[in-house]
Amino acid sequence: MINENCYKLGAEPSVIRSLFAYGLQQAALVGPDKVYDYSLGNPSIPAPAAVNASIMDIISSMDSIQVHGYTMAAGLTDARKAVAEDLERRFGLPVKAEELFFTCGAAPALISVIKALAVGEDSEIMLLAPFFPEYVPFVEQNGAKVVIVPPDTSSFQIALDKLEALLSPRTQAVIVNSPNNPSGVVYSRESLEALAALLERKGAEYGHPIYIIADEPYRELVYDGVEVPFIPCIYKNTVVCYSYSKSLSLPGERIGYVYVPGFARDSRELYTAISGAARIMGHVCPPSLMQLVIGRCAAERPDLAAYDENRRLLYGSLTAMGYECVKPQGAFYLLVKAPGGDSMAFSEKAKLQQNLLLVPADGFGCPGYLRLSYCVAKDMIERSLPAFKALLD
Amino acid sequence: MINENCYKLGAEPSVIRSLFAYGLQQAALVGPDKVYDYSLGNPSIPAPAAVNASIMDIISSMDSIQVHGYTMAAGLTDARKAVAEDLERRFGLPVKAEELFFTCGAAPALISVIKALAVGEDSEIMLLAPFFPEYVPFVEQNGAKVVIVPPDTSSFQIALDKLEALLSPRTQAVIVNSPNNPSGVVYSRESLEALAALLERKGAEYGHPIYIIADEPYRELVYDGVEVPFIPCIYKNTVVCYSYSKSLSLPGERIGYVYVPGFARDSRELYTAISGAARIMGHVCPPSLMQLVIGRCAAERPDLAAYDENRRLLYGSLTAMGYECVKPQGAFYLLVKAPGGDSMAFSEKAKLQQNLLLVPADGFGCPGYLRLSYCVAKDMIERSLPAFKALLD
Numbered sequence: 111m112i113n114e115n116c117y118k119l120g121a122e123p124s125v126i127r128s129l130f131a132y133g134l135q136q137a138a139l140v141g142p143d144k145v146y147d148y149s150l151g152n153p154s155i156p157a158p159a160a161v162n163a164s165i166m167d168i169i170s171s172m173d174s175i176q177v178h179g180y181t182m183a184a185g186l187t188d189a190r191k192a193v194a195e196d197l198e199r200r201f202g203l204p205v206k207a208e209e210l211f212f213t214c215g216a217a218p219a220l221i222s223v224i225k226a227l228a229v230g231e232d233s234e235i236m237l238l239a240p241f242f243p244e245y246v247p248f249v250e251q252n253g254a255k256v257v258i259v260p261p262d263t264s265s266f267q268i269a270l271d272k273l274e275a276l277l278s279p280r281t282q283a284v285i286v287n288s289p290n291n292p293s294g295v296v297y298s299r300e301s302l303e304a305l306a307a308l309l310e311r312k313g314a315e316y317g318h319p320i321y322i323i324a325d326e327p328y329r330e331l332v333y334d335g336v337e338v339p340f341i342p343c344i345y346k347n348t349v350v351c352y353s354y355s356k357s358l359s360l361p362g363e364r365i366g367y368v369y370v371p372g373f374a375r376d377s378r379e380l381y382t383a384i385s386g387a388a389r390i391m392g393h394v395c396p397p398s399l400m401q402l403v404i405g406r407c408a409a410e411r412p413d414l415a416a417y418d419e420n421r422r423l424l425y426g427s428l429t430a431m432g433y434e435c436v437k438p439q440g441a442f443y444l445l446v447k448a449p450g451g452d453s454m455a456f457s458e459k460a461k462l463q464q465n466l467l468l469v470p471a472d473g474f475g476c477p478g479y480l481r482l483s484y485c486v487a488k489d490m491i492e493r494s495l496p497a498f499k500a501l502l503d
Numbered sequence: 504m505i506n507e508n509c510y511k512l513g514a515e516p517s518v519i520r521s522l523f524a525y526g527l528q529q530a531a532l533v534g535p536d537k538v539y540d541y542s543l544g545n546p547s548i549p550a551p552a553a554v555n556a557s558i559m560d561i562i563s564s565m566d567s568i569q570v571h572g573y574t575m576a577a578g579l580t581d582a583r584k585a586v587a588e589d590l591e592r593r594f595g596l597p598v599k600a601e602e603l604f605f606t607c608g609a610a611p612a613l614i615s616v617i618k619a620l621a622v623g624e625d626s627e628i629m630l631l632a633p634f635f636p637e638y639v640p641f642v643e644q645n646g647a648k649v650v651i652v653p654p655d656t657s658s659f660q661i662a663l664d665k666l667e668a669l670l671s672p673r674t675q676a677v678i679v680n681s682p683n684n685p686s687g688v689v690y691s692r693e694s695l696e697a698l699a700a701l702l703e704r705k706g707a708e709y710g711h712p713i714y715i716i717a718d719e720p721y722r723e724l725v726y727d728g729v730e731v732p733f734i735p736c737i738y739k740n741t742v743v744c745y746s747y748s749k750s751l752s753l754p755g756e757r758i759g760y761v762y763v764p765g766f767a768r769d770s771r772e773l774y775t776a777i778s779g780a781a782r783i784m785g786h787v788c789p790p791s792l793m794q795l796v797i798g799r800c801a802a803e804r805p806d807l808a809a810y811d812e813n814r815r816l817l818y819g820s821l822t823a824m825g826y827e828c829v830k831p832q833g834a835f836y837l838l839v840k841a842p843g844g845d846s847m848a849f850s851e852k853a854k855l856q857q858n859l860l861l862v863p864a865d866g867f868g869c870p871g872y873l874r875l876s877y878c879v880a881k882d883m884i885e886r887s888l889p890a891f892k893a894l895l896d
Contacts, residue, residue, distance in 0.1 A: 117619075120775035225506060
């Protein structure tokens with residue numbers, strides 16, 4: 111008498127978590143310096159100093175009832191204003207506090223938007239491979255169908271032809287994740303403009319908007335000055351889901367937001383539906399102390415030097431050895447073509463022979479590739495290089 | 504092309520929030536000292552000193568990456584151990600960390616249990632009036648049907664005969680909220696034992712367990728030494744949903760848990776299904792800093808002196824005037840019979856004539872009554888008494 115679907119979702123082993131657990135086990139056996147764990151996307155740089163300084167200041171100077179009390183479901187007005195001003199300043203768009211709905215991170219943000227856009231059992235949400243695997247249960251378990259656009263493995267930009275062929279009058283939205291997990295690629299302005307033009311044209315043909323759901327937790331994690339275009343500036347029917355997990359290294363604190371631009375079609379109705387969806391997911395408000403922190407730290411940016419060093423070291427070393435790697439421009443992932451072509455087999459071999467933990471990207475809609483999270487200690491990368499070498503030989 | 508159901512849920516005006524907003528508006532017009540707002544259940548006592556001291560200590564002494572990093576979905580093992588030990592010590596049950604699943608407060612805890620127990624479209628979850636109004640969308644929007652047991656207005660204990668008449672083979676669970684919002688009543692051991700015996704008998708008859716979902720955010724808010732029996736000690740098929748919102752005055756911080764006792768029927772399956780349900784609601788982990796705080800403060804208890812003073816003052820004064828009140832034993836609510844019998848009309852009159860904001864309990868399944876939240880400043884109660892008097896005259 112227990113919901114079987116929920117049971118399966120809870121019992122499903124996660125490839126990433128399993129690798130991570132194996133790593134801990136092996137570390138106890140052979141020593142942590144002989145295990146090379148590239149499995150988890152857990153930030154390895156500390157939160158900017160202003161974050162902890164704000165926490166200390168808020169706790170020591172503000173009234174406890176104010177700090178820890180309920181806020182409006184959408185979040186504290188002042189905190190939303192701070193975020194709106196930061197977005198406005200950076201992207202030249204008029205952003206208002208009432209267009210922002212704070213959430214407990216990106217996952218519930220995405221799900222509330224999915225629920226709000228699932229209008230019938232046949233509503234479709236498109237995923238562009240490679241994609242974050244949790245998108246699939248998020249969509250399928252919240253009233254819509256997943257349609258997967260296969261990857262363009264030549265560039266890992268948007269495979270526009272394949273996408274066009276899969277569009278239908280039932281397409282409600284396309285989830286766009288750039289900088290991308292797992293490829294590390296940033297979608298170019300050109301790619302996004304072409305996508306916008308296509309969705310504009312098809313939306314007009316179908317008589318309803320096709321929204322872009324821009325999932326942007328990695329927005330601030332970008333290297334070599336690569337541009338990350340702000341999609342609402344390119345396509346008006348965009349809803350942005352954001353999280354401070356990566357940009358402020360606060361993944362455990364569960365703070366992020368949905369931004370529904372006033373100029374998006376049916377903007378207020380959509381915002382209201384998102385708040386209704388959040389309500390039946392048990393959203394009351396996002397953590398209040400963290401809202402106050404964001405109010406003070408909305409303009410803080412991460413110090414990416416450590417990630418960038420890792421990126422150069424790993425990409426440089428692996429390509430020099432002969433691995434075929436997708437050039438990473440953002441986030442903290444490197445996508446590597448599995449030598450031999452079978453990513454599951456290569457991952458298993460790397461694990462068993464070298465204690466090298468690489469995630470097969472099959473679950474990301476990209477079989478034949480491996481995802482490496484380089485948010486790790488630099489010396490682990492250095493120590494792991496002989497293992498990579500040995501696997502190729 | 505927006506989900507109408509979500510839209511309605513987002514657009515629905517909340518009686519409580521509307522009263523609160525009216526209060527703010529009137530305060531600006533006539534002065535805050537002439538508005539008597541009994542609408543919101545927002546704790547008015549600060550968090551125990553140990554909470555903020557823990558935050559300061561954690562931030563200043565621990566590694567930022569550890570403090571703010573992802574935790575397991577179920578929560579940090581040490582924090583769960585601390586809670587398990589506290590429960591075990593107080594209630595004499597063996598409680599293990601792996602029986603606890605930390606959540607972002609009681610609302611998602613309840614919803615994940617409801618989802619896990621909704622096995623078919625006709626699954627029924629029983630509510631005992633008076634009840635927290637959000638239970639209705641929580642149940643109805645997450646796969647089950649609501650069955651309401653009318654209140655026993657003579658005692659506000661469990662109306663067992665009415666409950667029995669409404670039980671069916673489709674009954675999956677009964678939500679039991681004690682100390683009760685809005686009545687302030689604590690269900691007696693006798694009431695709970697009678698309920699347990701009935702559910703045991705009916706469960707055997709139907710061939711499946713009928714769970715009790717014990718919603719216990721007010722467990723620690725109890726006066727005059729009244730006993731709050733721990734329901735798993737009385738009925739084994741109990742799942743406890745808890746929140747630190749009221750007991751540690753942390754409503755904005757969103758931290759609570761589900762406790763699935765190992766001795767409950769299908770305990771591990773149910774726990775797994777709850778974690779699966781949480782996953783598709785976007786639960787990643789509860790706020791990590793707050794988990795660390797709970798790990799240190801699991802045995803902290805609130806200082807109830809201020810609430811108790813308010814309770815005595817308000818109950819004593821109103822009954823002396825001639826109001827018929829339910830004797831409050833716990834939580835921070837007083838349920839008052841509406842003079843004249845029409846709670847909506849009386850609430851409106853109190854609002855317009857006296858700026859006295861009382862919530863009609865109709866939405867709580869208890870028409871003819873008004874809910875007063877006495878988590879307010881004592882001097883507001885004192886200043887409000889002439890208004891209560893004037894309304895009776």
